[in-house]
Amino acid sequence: MANNKDKVNELVIEQGSGEKNYWGDLWRYRELFYILSWRDIKVRYKQTVVGAAWSVIRPVLTTIIFTIIFSRVAKLTAPGAAPYPLMVFVGMLPWQFFSNALSEASISLIGNTNLITKVYFPRMIIPASSVITSLVDLLISFGILIVMLIIYRFAPPVNILLLPLFVLLAFIAAFGVGLYVTALNVKYRDFRYIIPFIVQFGLYISPVGFSSSVIPEKWRLLYALNPMAGVIDGFRWCILNEPFDMQAFLVSLSVSFLFLWLGIYYFRKTEKSFADNI
Amino acid sequence: MSTPVIKIENISKQFVIAHEAQEKYTTLRDTMARKARKLFSFPGSSRKNNPHETFWALRDISFDIHAGDRVGIIGRNGAGKSTLLKILSRITEPSSGRISLRGRVASLLEVGTGFHPELTGRENIFLNGAILGMARAEIRKKFDEIVAFAETEKFLDTPVKRYSSGMHVRLAFAVAAHLEPEILIVDEVLAVGDAQFQKKCLGKMEEVSKNEGRTVLFVSHSMPTISSLCNRAILLEGGRISIDGETSEAVLSYYTSGVASPTQIDYSQQTKMPGDSYVRLHKVCILANKVPASQEIDIDQEIDVVIDYSILEDDNRLLPYPNIHVYNAAGVCVFISAPSTTQAHAKGDYTAVCRIPANFLNQGSYFIGIAISSFGKGVIVHLFEQNALSFNIKDNIYNVPTRLQVDGNVAYSGEVPGTVRPLLHWQTTKAL
Numbered sequence: 263m264a265n266n267k268d269k270v271n272e273l274v275i276e277q278g279s280g281e282k283n284y285w286g287d288l289w290r291y292r293e294l295f296y297i298l299s300w301r302d303i304k305v306r307y308k309q310t311v312v313g314a315a316w317s318v319i320r321p322v323l324t325t326i327i328f329t330i331i332f333s334r335v336a337k338l339t340a341p342g343a344a345p346y347p348l349m350v351f352v353g354m355l356p357w358q359f360f361s362n363a364l365s366e367a368s369i370s371l372i373g374n375t376n377l378i379t380k381v382y383f384p385r386m387i388i389p390a391s392s393v394i395t396s397l398v399d400l401l402i403s404f405g406i407l408i409v410m411l412i413i414y415r416f417a418p419p420v421n422i423l424l425l426p427l428f429v430l431l432a433f434i435a436a437f438g439v440g441l442y443v444t445a446l447n448v449k450y451r452d453f454r455y456i457i458p459f460i461v462q463f464g465l466y467i468s469p470v471g472f473s474s475s476v477i478p479e480k481w482r483l484l485y486a487l488n489p490m491a492g493v494i495d496g497f498r499w500c501i502l503n504e505p506f507d508m509q510a511f512l513v514s515l516s517v518s519f520l521f522l523w524l525g526i527y528y529f530r531k532t533e534k535s536f537a538d539n540i
Numbered sequence: 541m542s543t544p545v546i547k548i549e550n551i552s553k554q555f556v557i558a559h560e561a562q563e564k565y566t567t568l569r570d571t572m573a574r575k576a577r578k579l580f581s582f583p584g585s586s587r588k589n590n591p592h593e594t595f596w597a598l599r600d601i602s603f604d605i606h607a608g609d610r611v612g613i614i615g616r617n618g619a620g621k622s623t624l625l626k627i628l629s630r631i632t633e634p635s636s637g638r639i640s641l642r643g644r645v646a647s648l649l650e651v652g653t654g655f656h657p658e659l660t661g662r663e664n665i666f667l668n669g670a671i672l673g674m675a676r677a678e679i680r681k682k683f684d685e686i687v688a689f690a691e692t693e694k695f696l697d698t699p700v701k702r703y704s705s706g707m708h709v710r711l712a713f714a715v716a717a718h719l720e721p722e723i724l725i726v727d728e729v730l731a732v733g734d735a736q737f738q739k740k741c742l743g744k745m746e747e748v749s750k751n752e753g754r755t756v757l758f759v760s761h762s763m764p765t766i767s768s769l770c771n772r773a774i775l776l777e778g779g780r781i782s783i784d785g786e787t788s789e790a791v792l793s794y795y796t797s798g799v800a801s802p803t804q805i806d807y808s809q810q811t812k813m814p815g816d817s818y819v820r821l822h823k824v825c826i827l828a829n830k831v832p833a834s835q836e837i838d839i840d841q842e843i844d845v846v847i848d849y850s851i852l853e854d855d856n857r858l859l860p861y862p863n864i865h866v867y868n869a870a871g872v873c874v875f876i877s878a879p880s881t882t883q884a885h886a887k888g889d890y891t892a893v894c895r896i897p898a899n900f901l902n903q904g905s906y907f908i909g910i911a912i913s914s915f916g917k918g919v920i921v922h923l924f925e926q927n928a929l930s931f932n933i934k935d936n937i938y939n940v941p942t943r944l945q946v947d948g949n950v951a952y953s954g955e956v957p958g959t960v961r962p963l964l965h966w967q968t969t970k971a972l
Binding site for chain 1: 555567568569571626627628629630631632633634635636637638639640641642645647649650653654656658659663666667670671672675676
């Protein structure tokens, strides 16, 4: 947004003009994206003193409960050398990120109604910035992970250098599904009642409380259709050096990108009418 | 002639009105139910109950605006002003037509868009600035100027939620006033804030437009503001341009146009009647000494504000009450009035009359806003038509009870200052 007074840039508005310069606009409005992300993060940690604490308490409590249920009661075992609670927690990290991002993104547009009806900018910025906020929560949880690694005296393997790649993948999975759900939520207002259900359900069908290795071999690929399965397995491979099923991972990866494409496609299709519908 | 900065060619915007759905958005439940119903209904019957009707908010609008123009856009509610601004600010797309804009556009459709109550004044300046399209470096450069303009230096690090509403508005305006776009689009935002600050903002806007050749597009219901700020005005009626020319010509036409005159508005002839699902406004008018008033009302005439409305549903918990908001030409609120008591209204048509006594208002122009609110589930404002009616109070000087006269001679015939000029009871007695 340079102040180019000499260069006259002509802007044409007509039906479908928003489509044409979509990606260019997204780049032009990056400053707004920074600021909105910064606002979301700031507000989140300002509003509730518990805000930050909450992102620590929740994964720790869930880890304890899952360890008791899956390890003690159901007698499942961890495939690698890492202790069970550590395995659960490493799975919990991306899952927590995914579920937060999904819930936050889905209500983000409705929460920013006043912006959408009063100012133009590529609407994708809003769900994107709420996914970024959840990413900050993930970083905080990494702090707890370090503490846990020290307590259990567990040194992560060299694979950990690839972790940022899997964080990116988690971001793609969350953003794709998030975009889709966000657009649906503007159109169908009762969709938000379904999201907590998806999140609850997903926690149990994703390999969070257990390792993917407990799934019978022949069902592995089907199981990998859950995009988060691949991400969680990747996290465990990086941090705990657990076995990594490349074939299943590629299935998860494809599903993630499919959702990203579907999310962007559907979001852009409905985006034009947001200001009229919201 | 130079190339226009804004070139609007045959812009139309069509909306689809869904009669079946009361809400603007649908629910998944409804959609599924409708699909299921369609599946089981006979194929022949489906056409008849197609609930969609289209409505043209704008129809073939074309005009050019040149650099440095200050253009007022006026029209009654539902004439398409806001839709036009929304299209110009790219919030919605036109259904057909083409607009080309040369230069950076900033639109100010609301004061303080995106202000977050939890953030401090300083943080909100950056946030709001970015939302209005300023770069961070630009905001940083003008930061001190903005703060000085808003007169809120002391509260920079206080969350905005602790600001008074006046401070809130001042801060928001200050950011907006320091935008430096080539084209500034402003919706009715100056209606809030105190009169003095309004003047300061108007002054700033006028200054930038005159000195720096900036183009301003301005929508308002306040004819005095339009007249003082704009050098050209466009009157919209039912989505079409009715007048495009001198401000005075358009303003006059606005006041004398068909269904809407300054002292009478028949909303039932407009595309959009004000109200919500509970109450609807039909007609408002002003009577002077019990006959329909012309724009000029003598200072010693009694004024009746008549509000015709209907209650659309029986709700015993809601206690509706009409109220009027009277402003003078300077934008000062003269008074607000509502009945002293009310009760639940059954479904049906109602007429409320508020009598402003003779010899009460001073000479000058007045604007009346009409609102219908209710008490019972908290205070709900069902509708508010700002500056709906307007009239001039004329002082004939002779035989006016609020001027001292002795034997047909008026003691003082000059202008009498004051927002009101009530006839009060006086008694003078000699000390014993």
